[in-house]
Each structure stands twice: as C-alpha cells, then as structure tokens.
Amino acid sequence: MNTHSPPQQAIHHFSEALPEQHYRVVRLMRARGVMSRGDLAQQLGMSRATVTGLVKDLIDRGILQEIAGGRATGGRRARFLDFNPDFATVLGVDMGATSVDIALANFRGDVLARHNEPIDVRDGPEPVLGRVVEIAQSLIARVPGSGEALRSIGIGVPGPVDFANGTLNVPPIMPGWERYPIRPKIQETFPHTTVVVDNDVNIMALGELRAGAGKGVDHFVFVKVGTGIGAGIVVGGEIYRGSTGSAGDIGHIQADRNGPVCHCGNIGCLEAMASGSALARQAMDAAQSGRSPILAQYLASGVSPLTAEHVGAAASAGDQTAMELIMTSGTLIGGVLAGVVNFFNPSLILIGGGVAQIGTQFLATIRRGVLSRSLPLSTQHLRIDYSPMGEDAGVTGAVALALEHIFVGSL
C-alpha cells in the first residue's frame, strides 16, 4: 500500500476560475463575513465605482446577494452583501483516528445535514473512505437538490498532509494511508467536485478562524491535545503550513531530555509525555501500582484500557494521583507553549481535542506553565483558552476549507 504515487494533481482542478478582482472580493468576504460596498472598497484599495461593478457582476452570477443592513445611515438603510446560500453546496469531513464527522453545508456555510460515527483509520483507506462516501451520499439524499449543487469537499485527516497532492505523508498511526490517492478515490463518486485534503489540526484552526474565537485574530495557535499533540497556526488571518506542510508539529518538541522514548524514536517528546495516550498509559501504571485508588477501582470494575477521560473522572472524584497526572501533562504542554510564545508571539492560544475536556485544572496548569516561562512583553496581551467550538471546530473548518476552494483566481 505504500507504493502509491499518483501524478501530482492541482487541487483546483474542478474549481471555477474567477477574474482576479472578483476573486479578491470573494476571498475577503470569506475572511470578514457580511460587508458593505464601502467596506470592500476600503479594504481592497479599489474605487467605489470598481467595487460597485464587481459586486453587480457577482450578484448576476448568483455568488453574492444583497441583504438589509441594521444600521440606517443618513435616513437610508445601509445595504450589506452576503454569499447567496443557494449558489452551491459543499461537504466538510473531519476524520479523526477513531471517529468521523461529516457536514453538508450551503454556500454561506450553514450546515444542512450532519452525521458522525466511530471509525478506525487503521482499517485502511479503502473501507474508511468507502464509509465516508456512503455517509456523504446519505446526507445529500436528505437535502433535495444538494447533490447537483455540490461543488467541493474539504477533508481533514489525522496526520501530516502533502497539501498540493492531497495525500498523507508518513502517517504514524495510519498504516496503508501513506500517499494513498484520497482525492481521486472521493471523485469516483463525486466527479467534478474539488477535493481538498488538510491536516486535522489545520482545519480546526480554520474553523476557529472563520466562525469561532479566532475570528478577526491575526496570529494565533490552535493546539489539539488528543491521542497525539499538534498545532494549527494562523498567520495574518491565514493557515500557515510551513515549507513542507509540517508546521505545527509541536508534539515532537522535547519536553524533557530525561523523558521516555517516543514512537518517533526521539527522547522526551511532548506527545510521549503529555498526550491522551501518554495519560492513558500513566493511568494504567497508577492503577496497577495502587498509587491511584480510584483508577484501580475502575480497572477492577472491568474498565480496560483506561483512558485520559478516566483520569479526568478520577481527578474530579478527588484522586490525588490522577490530579497530579493532569497537572504534569499541563505543565509540560505549558513549557513547550512558552517557547512557542517567545518565538511566535501570538495573541491567542486555543486548546482543543479530547483531552481538553479533562477539567479546568488542565487549562490552569497550561496557563501557569506559559506565563512562568515567557517574557511579559509576549504575554501581556495573550489569551489562553479552551476552544469554545470544541468538537465542532473540525467539521466547521472542513466546510470552510471546501468553501474556500470553489473558486480560483485567474487573470
């Protein structure tokens, strides 16, 4: 399965080409939401007349529509522009290691139908993507006309992505997926749609950027603490992927030079010491050694294997060892994020992923870890919070990814 290497295929293959200036209007509105013609002229550095012409054309094409504004200016009601919801539909797929969440949305990003269920990516690409396609078809069947209007599909996958090719690079927990041609596989069922594949943490960051706590924030970091640990980076209001698409791989920054060996072969990686799987392993140890009476109870009652969630439950129930495990994890993550803050100087760090639900003490120790190790100049305007979108960030971002690839700018 590791020998797939399809010819490189541009991601915009089926995207509609818009003249460059029209495209700039569409792109800006994706970032900013509802705007007036005056806002557009100012932001794009175009004359009011140019914008009026472009907007008329975009309305004629069915891409934009006028909506009534709330503010009356000089007796006249300001008219605002929004995307025409009926112009197209898209699919957003948030694929985790153990579950998939799929949404069908209109051109404005409103979710029309949604479904999630457990999967196991280790089953390999054929059965997993087969199931994704089935779910997508059932969602489309629930919304009349949505199949004909389908223009693009955004997919988040739990591993490093070659964004140009839409394939996974050396996915550590996904045997069989390396360089598997995801895009053509999906296009067998949905021909003439643009399929865009990105890393799951990047789409979570994109979800927060477009519709969550990251809206209007120039530079921020979304940290997913789940089975592994990774970060999505936003620079200047756009996802930053780095030179080879592996930016944000904070799970393999060294947290402790005397730490355990990571599955990557290095020593003391953050992921090996503070992720959900590390917590699960530490929980089994604590239960078996008797250090944690409550975790030992869970194990005795037949719960196995223990997970990060059990650590959270035990800590809530007053288990001292479980609380220490959470605080150690938070402190290590905070220490690595302190370095990120010194280097990157973001104004916001959002913590998401399954382990973010382990309790408020986790966030508190992360914050403490960052603040104790960063310079005041970098932290005076820094917010560190749990992702308010929670489990919705991924699928929201996958829909946003799809929406952003319906068009491509041209001359």
Added chain:
Amino acid sequence: MNTHSPPQQAIHHFSEALPEQHYRVVRLMRARGVMSRGDLAQQLGMSRATVTGLVKDLIDRGILQEIAGGRATGGRRARFLDFNPDFATVLGVDMGATSVDIALANFRGDVLARHNEPIDVRDGPEPVLGRVVEIAQSLIARVPGSGEALRSIGIGVPGPVDFANGTLNVPPIMPGWERYPIRPKIQETFPHTTVVVDNDVNIMALGELRAGAGKGVDHFVFVKVGTGIGAGIVVGGEIYRGSTGSAGDIGHIQADRNGPVCHCGNIGCLEAMASGSALARQAMDAAQSGRSPILAQYLASGVSPLTAEHVGAAASAGDQTAMELIMTSGTLIGGVLAGVVNFFNPSLILIGGGVAQIGTQFLATIRRGVLSRSLPLSTQHLRIDYSPMGEDAGVTGAVALALEHIFVGSL
C-alpha cells in the same frame, strides 16, 4: 528617562501616497527586483494593458526606468524595469550594542557612502543618536545632492521595538532608551523624512531577504548569536513581527531547566547559556580554574575580559575546553532551533551575529542539534548555514527598510 510617552505617530507620516495599484507594482518590485511588464501582469493578476499604463505612469513620475534586458525574445530585446536610482536617497542605520554602521544609498539600494564606528548604547539615546546624526550628515556631505533627495531613514536597534511608535520596549541592555522618541529626535535634523525603527535582528533578516541568501525564500529564520540571542522571522516573504512585536525572542526559551538564572529572572534561558556573553563568562571561569591552559595564558598576558572571540581562537589553537564550550553552546542552540523547526517548518535557517565567526565547529554542532531532534519531514529540505552577508546584513536591511517606507498605498 523612563517616562517618555510621546503621542503615537504613524510611521508613514512623511511617506508619499501612491494609488493602490501603483503601490502594488512598487512593492512587488522591491521583493522581486528587476521585472518585465509581463512578469508584473502575471504576478499581480492584472491585464497587460493595465500594467502598461501603471508602468508608464511610474516612469513619468521618475520612480521606475526601463533597462535593456539580456534575453532576446522573437528577435526583439526584452525590456526590463528597474527602480530609477536617482529618484531618492535613503539612510540605513544598523545600531548594535557596541557599534553603529550607517549607509547612504540611492533609490535602487546601491550604497553611495558608508561609515561604521564603535558606540556604547548604554551612554543613552541623546549622545548616541546625536552621533548617528553627525555621521549621517558627513555621509550626505560626501555625495552631492543626496541631502535634498533624502526621503527616509531605516534604523535597527538592539532591543524589542514597538514598531508602530518607533520606540524601544523594556530594552534590557539599554538604560534610558525605553520609549525614547527616536523618530522625532532624528527628524529634528532631517525633517520631512520618514523614520522607521525596527529590531536589529529583523533588519538582518530583511537584508538577507532582499539581497542575500533569503532572496526568494518564503519562510526562513535568521538567528543572531551575539551578546544576546534573537531571531528574525520571514513568513511568506515578509518580516513577521508577531502580535506585539516581540516574535523571534528565542534567547529566552528554556534550554536547560537546571541551567543558570538569566538576567530576565527565568532559569536556563538559551541566552544565559549559549550567547556571546555566556561564552565570555564561561571562558573566564575556564581560565581562572586552570581547565583551559590557552585561555589562562590569554588572561595571564593581560587580556581581560575574555570574550567569545578568545574562545574561538583558543579552540583553533587546540584547546580542548574551549572547543567543548563552543560545542555546548552550539548543541543548546540546536536544541532550541529543533523546536523552532518542528513548529515553524522553515526551509532555511541563517546563523549570524558576532559569535557566528567562532569557527565551523559551532555551525556543525547547531546542525547536529537540530537534525537529531526534528522529524525527517521537517528537515528533508532544510538548509542551516552561516549568514553569507555577515556583518553587512544589518545595514543592508536598514536600507531596505527605509526604501520600503518611502511610499504608502492609498485609494
């Protein structure tokens, strides 16, 4: 002296407003250098006719000029566009903690006159900036007409900068400079020039970006190892300053949790363990304790205090302890940069600053430190090199900074 807080003054105060599309042409040419009309049309997504009109106007204004191209296409010689060198002059000032380097350049960035000499920023802003102005005046006196043509001045300073205000924030080694109004002070002598102040490491990165090894590189990091340690970050071909202007402060990332206390109050900061001043301190220790015979010899011969340069000289002369000091410094820097590589995924890291001249072993251990701790996906296309511009990066970047602020885009 710490109570200065002048009203905020926009950096473009004296910059000439160019219509937005003209401005986009100028900006792109600053980034790319000599271009044809066809290149401009393609890169800007404008029609050939639009570009031809804009270029004609820019030539009429004296901003651009046509130059003969080398390649003949279809029998015709391609005509290329360049900046008109005579349109304006600028000054670039690279102020270090102990020296200043000032260049007078034409609108194309060619250096017309240059001078550097030792200074001590601890003398405070009035005498230091007074001397900068004197040097600038003497350079201008050497080039007839350059004073009348002077449009902007770019200044790099060795501390964290509030870029919008052109002032220093809490400069650890610069008493008296905090929030000192540098811009108005310079404008007393050079009224109607735009004065732009930036961090010294940012201007070094800008120098490499515009005229050095960073030319055409999208994402890279310039690391200055001198008295302190800091980084200039380039994202998408532009200097990245972060949310509050403190991005790149890698000197205060923890390199060893059991390390010494840093002047910032934290423990085991990279700067406290691996900078030029750390090496100097370690050299004194090694000389006084007798661990390093050659450094002890230097000290006995009256050299005091020992510096990082002496460590380099001792290592070259075969001193084992001096070599170990260099390798420990390189390993610590490499370890911190490994984290930067995992997070930021640059394709290039340039090492500059005074300590970069300590020998090739230093670079070798930095490289080893990065490669041993980063994932292959992040390092397969990563180059780590000494800055080839060396001492010229700062002043070249200061000139580039000045050139980029002659104009401002408008509607």
